[in-house]
Amino acid sequence: MSPKLPTNNSQTITDFLNLKKSQISEQSSAESYKFAFDDEAFLSRRETIGIRFELELLKPEILLHEHGIDHTITVFGSTRFVSHEKAVEMEKEAKTPEAIEAAKKALLHSQYYESAREFGGLVAAYNATQDQGKNKLYVCTGGGPGIMEAANRGAFEAGDQTIGFNISLPREQHPNPYISPGLSFRFHYFALRKMHFMLRARAIVAFPGGFGSFDELFEVLTLMQTKKIERFPVILLSKSFWTEMIHFQQMVEFGVIEESDMQVIHFAETAAEAWKIIQDWYQLA
16 A cells, blocks of 8 residues: 655655655566567567467568568578689689688589579569469578578579578578568577478479588478478489488388378479479479
8 A cells, every 4th residue: 555645744745756756667667567569578488489489470471471472482502602703702812722622612512502593583584474473483592691692692683572581590690682671581490480481382492401401301391291281392403412412212112201202302403404393393384
């Protein structure tokens, strides 16, 4: 119960009112008084993880719908590949044996960057022939460097919308500059990011990559195998890389997967071959 207002001493009344103002100010500035949606510390608590999941699912869903993006082609691949131009610069600047070796490797692998860039351009060129947004297929990547940058870049340079689903990492990964304004998203949870990779996907194109690319690829294949999602083409660029890393046929022969599980997997050596597989699957003009 609040104390009663004094009635005789003016100084006492002033002190009382100042005390009340101080109490009100203290209460209104307390963490508990913040709106729940504006309280970062509260939203970061373990108990609110479900709310954060929902928000990470909902934000991109709403904004992509507002941009008229219903269907995507998701492109995976290494973050470490650079453009041919960049690899040539590295080769020119290399002085030490380690730098020379790194430049040689960058130059060799730049073919994948340029292929992903070309693929993004092919998708954008198709979109330019489509009047209705529902028929368009937009390039979607993890939003970072390497193959992701290359695919976004190819579509961006051709004047198309391009999407990036970036993620916070211990060593921060910044979004590449070829993602359309308003279509660059940042995730905290890998699970929600991978869900968005799949929600609108009509094809997956996977270039050579590391742990992240393998994780994303096998999640897609598992979802199809277990009939959690409809089947669509999964295109692996560079058959020699993928068959050396993953002995698919041996998995079939060993009995851990079915031959039918392999029907969605296609191999391609060029961007044009990859795009042709998608065209044939959907009978695109």
